[in-house]
Amino acid sequence: MNYQETANKIVEGVGGKNNINSVYHCVTRLRFDLKDNSKADKAALEKLDKVMGTNIAGKQYQVIIGNDVARVFDSIVKEYPELQDKKEKEQDAGEQKNKNVISRLFEFIASVFAPILPAIAGAGLLKGFIALFVSLGWLSAGSDTYRIISSIGDGVFHFLPMLIAFSAARKFNSNPFVAVAVSMALMSPDITALLSSGNPVAFLGIPVTSVTYASSVIPILLAVWLLSYVEKGFNKIIPSSLKLLFVPLFSLLIVVPITMIVIGPLGTFVGDALSGGINWLIVEGGLPAGIILGGAMALIVMTGMHYALVPVILSNLATSGFDKFLPLTYISNMGQAGATAGVFFRAKDKKLKSLALSTALTALMGVTEPAMYGVNMRYKKPFLAGMIGSAAGGGFALMFGVNAYVLAGNGGLPGIPAFIGPTFWYAIGGLAIAFVVSLIVSILLGIKEEAPEQDNSRSESNVSAEQDEAAAASNAALSPADLLEAGSVEPTDETVYAPLTGTAIPLTEMDDPTFGEEMMGKGIAFVPERGELVSPVTGTVMNVFKTKHAIVIRSTDGVELLMHVGINTVKLRGQYFEAHVQTGDQVKAGDKLLTFELDKIAREYDITTAMVVTNTPDYTVIAPLQLGPVAAKQPVLKVEV
Structure with missing residues (x-):
């Protein structure tokens, strides 16, 4: 039986084309949204030679195919193009359209x-x-x-x-x-x-x-x-x-x-x-090349461009026995660590000092994301200080021809054995210069603690997958033109309504440091009783997250709200969630945003839901109006400029 014949038999087995609302696929199975699941012929489907079994998850009817699922799916939509899930189709097309050749190359090399x-x-x-x-x-x-x-x-x-x-x-x-x-x-x-x-x-x-x-x-x-x-x-x-x-x-x-x-x-x-x-x-450029590449390395890593150089690094190590680019990545890490240490010495707030110290130590160990995103980029000046120190260290390293002799797998102090060889002490000198210069510049530049500057690509200091996804969810997904059209208004006082029915609790009681320590901003949390999320304000949907567990809305009065259903629910990759709005939609307070299968999610994950004001620095007061039992659309949060 060929793929097209199998596809036709499957469509017939799930009750025919007229019984199908839409279909998409994951790694191993076809996922049907059927009008009536009882019309599917389980026995007939499982007799097909390419079908391994069937399953019903919630309202979704799944036909398990295995490795050939993409080919069967392609055959179905080729014969019945109107059946392909519209949101999935638009999302895939949009993602491919937005990725240029260079981006796809970096993504391929990284994967x-x-x-x-x-x-x-x-x-x-x-x-x-x-x-x-x-x-x-x-x-x-x-x-x-x-x-x-x-x-x-x-x-x-x-x-x-x-x-x-x-x-x-x-x-x-x-x-x-x-x-x-x-x-x-x-x-x-x-x-x-x-x-x-x-x-x-x-x-x-x-x-x-x-x-x-x-x-x-x-x-x-x-x-x-x-x-x-x-x-x-x-x-x-x-x-x-x-x-x-x-x-x-x-x-x-x-x-x-x-x-x-x-x-x-x-x-x-x-x-x-x-x-x-x-x-x-790198060799001929010497000092100037080291200054430019060392200073820009943090930006290169952020854009993913460093992945394109992995084959070059491996080739150099294999053929020449050394590589000159790899030391610059270490130096950049030391620069970010030094800049964060500078925040520790300069900051007055105890919580910020503690965060800066812990993330600086983590950066010294080669994990820079907490320091770079949680502190340096948040306050901007420390990030600049890190780039300046890295430029100084990079210039020194290339001026003296520093080499890495192995790929140690860690860009921090534990990876120093990578430099053991004739240029070892010059490498140590480059790392020390990057750290010390960044530390001094960070202290001199200082930070504005009372109103930390927020980068549009907000992130946080914890490197778990859930928290990275939460940070990404707070980014506005509209283009600059769309943002202007949505209205970039001056924030004013506003009352925010409950997005769901359940029990309201302080945000600080959430068992997740990203929200509990208010790294994303101030707000309130809920333990939901029903699997429905409604809009807490009238405004514009800025981002419906790909996995549907989070959504960002900007009100007409300027408050930006991130609603994040559950903790670590990003791992469900959209399962049990259904979005009822799209990015760019205009909504009124009380309009339905998401529905989710509360009981099934709660079996595996903490379902506590956060509502965070992501532009917290724009307000002097962000306080709950009531805690305890609340119903959707009741006033729960006041914000005052």
Whole structure:
């Protein structure tokens, strides 16, 4: 049975086209919104050869397909385009439209390397410690123990193409094991010996260029990209009963020779050119390049551009044994740590001093997000101080040719073994300069504690997935033009109404530091009795979060409110939530915003719901009007300028 036939049978099995409101899919299953679930023929559906089972979650009827779900879904919407979930369709189209080629490239590189970084980081740190132990005389470089431990560290980098092949295959939707088989063929001892023999090599009379695939990055990425298209082509023309044998066979026979003849040399040339260009800029640029790159590194990391340099760093470490770009990331981290430490010495508020001290120490350990987003960007001047210190440290480092010799996997003090080598003390000097200069500049610039400047991309100091999502939820999702149209008004006194029925409690009682410590702003919290969220004000919907658990509204009088249903509910990825408004909609107080299946969510998560005034600094008073039992649309919060 082909995919189109399966799709037609599934549509028939769920009661026909007229019984379907909409359909979308996740990783393994089709998710139908049916008019009447009782019309679905469970037995008939589960007899289909591509259907693994069925399930009903809430009102949603799910048909479990497995790895082929995307192909079955595509076949359904090809035949019945009107059935595709409109919101899902608009969201996907909008996301693709808004992403340019560079953004998609960064996203791809990040998604390929993120899963394999733990193995690379662990092996890199081990290599750093080996170098340290040898330099201290604790380990002999010629001993069997040294060789065994070195093999543990070197193995990951030597066979790096295998890790990349598996990870890239998952991204390209090709068979990851066939992708690994391609990398194994390229790195097999016989092929390696053949290409390194110095003699001319040919395949069917076509010359094969000598290329070393061990530790390479670009060639295997291109090879797996080619594999994804070859597999798709053979999957279309080979009968299902023969696919298991012949799709991998023909894919290997085509991809491996083409890689050796064309892709390998091309990928090596591109990789060498990219690495050479960046390395030339860093080496020849010296002090000016260090100042510019060191100062801008925090911005580079924020935009995700650093992911594009991961292949270059790995290539440099594999081919040259060192890399000059990696030290700048350490230096940037030290700059942010120093700037936050400056806030600790300058601040008067005890809570802020405690936050600055803890996040500065965390940044020294290589985790800069709490310091950068929770303190430095919030007050802006410390962020500038961090960039100034990083520029000073970066200039010093490149002026003296500082190198990183391994990828230690930590950009803080625990990763210092990465610098063990001839330029070690210059590296330490660069880190110290970045920290001290940032500390001093941060103290000199100071902060405005009584009304901290808020960045439009507000975040908080906790690095949990829930809190990162909560911060993102508070960002206005409209364009600048839309924001102007929505009306950027001067805040005035206002009464805010309860967005749900339940029990009102102080926001500080929430078991989540992001809200409980009022990092996002002041407000109030609720323990809901019903799964319905209504608008607490009349105004504009600024952001309906993708996972539907949070929404941001700006009232006509200027108050900006983030409503966040539950704690850690972002992990549900929208399950049990339904949004009734979209970004940009105009709403009145009491209009329905979200509905959610309260009982099902409460089985796994704390359902306490926060309502936070995200532009808190615009007001002198933000206070609950009542606590305890409340009904939706009752006055619960007053804000006064």
